[in-house]
Every structure is written in C-alpha cells, then in structure tokens.
Amino acid sequence: GQNIDQPTEMTATEGAIVQINCTYQTSGFNGLFWYQQHAGEAPTFLSYNVLDGLEEKGRFSSFLSRSKGYSYLLLKELQMKDSASYLCAVRGRVDSSYKLIFGSGTRLLVRP
C-alpha cells in the first residue's frame, strides 16, 4: 500500500531553522516533492528530489534517502510568511501517469 507520514503540526520562532520530516512507503518511487500551501490556496512547488542527497534552494533545502524512505524539508531564517502547511508528495511508477500521492501535511506556525 501507500503510506506517507508527516508530523501534524510544528511551531518555530521567526529567524530560526525548522526541519519537517517525511517518511514514505509506496509502490514504486519516481521522485519526492515538497509543496507549500497557505490556507484556502492551492499548493505551490518548493522542491524535488529523485536522487539521494540534499537539494538547496535559497532558504529551503530538501533531503532524500531512498533506502530509508525518508525525506526532510529544512527552512532557514524563518519568516512570518512561512506559516503554512507543508505537503510531502511521492510520485509513483512511470506507468501510473506520474500521479502524486500526498502526505497529510504539516502545519507550521512561525511565532515572532
């Protein structure tokens, strides 16, 4: 079956660093995505990992370990606007039309 786990909520302080973890068990693996979603809005793309290692993109970095079925999203220099839900999504096998399976999302609250 498909299973993607993330913490439900996290709280952090403005200017700090926060790490959001994601573990997955899926039938086939063709990439892991992180999306940011503000309340009432559609998700926006943050990062993509298909090989093991760290991908850095400005204040956001994402790490993947395929052997462990594990990823994390690292947010540095937190800003108030980073308060949002962060969704981990895994793309299945090529013959599954590249559909994304989403985790339940992590609601991040950034406090002053």
Add this chain to the structure above:
Amino acid sequence: GAVVSQHPSWVICKSGTSVKIECRSLDFQATTMFWYRQFPKQSLMLMATSNEGSKATYEQGVEKDKFLINHASLTLSTLTVTSAHPEDSSFYICSARDWASGRYQETQYFGPGTRLLVL
C-alpha cells in the same frame, strides 16, 4: 511558470443540483490533468486522472458516475459533481502536466482551486 486556471473559484448550490468545474492550462498543452479534493485541515486526495481523448482513471472509492470528468481538449478538463450533497462540500483542485517543458521535476502545475458549498 506555467499557469493553470479554474472556474469558478467558488460556488454555492442546492442539494441535488449538478456543478461543473473547469480546469484550463493557459500556456501549455496538458495531455494529463489530475483532480484532487481537500477537506478542511486535511491533505489533497487524488480523485482521478484525466487523459485527453480517453476515459478518466478514478481512484479507489471515488464514484465515477457521481464525479464526471471530461478532457475533450489539450487545454481543458471539466469535473461535474452530479446530484451534489452537503458531504460533497470541499475544495477541489486540479493540476496539469506539461509534457513539453522539459523540466521533469516540475511537471505538475496546480490551479487555484474551487470551493464548493452544497446547502
């Protein structure tokens, strides 16, 4: 980046009526579009995969006769919620794949979503 639009952005309807939601890729051709549903404080649940010129593929537990999907062109997919009931009230989001972009990792672009409230 690529743009995907949805119409309407929100709709209120009476129980028993049908509602059609449009998803358009504005600056690229989308042979595949996806329809998701999201309940408050929950994640996105894939409902179906819409392929241009062929029948949609529905996820387990999604009634194909209730959620009619039509992907008649490379830039338009529609989702019709037939005989809507209050439990169908949700946030419906579509996404579209851009085959030609060459940017493999960013192949799904999300629309802004449609909020449906069934009274």
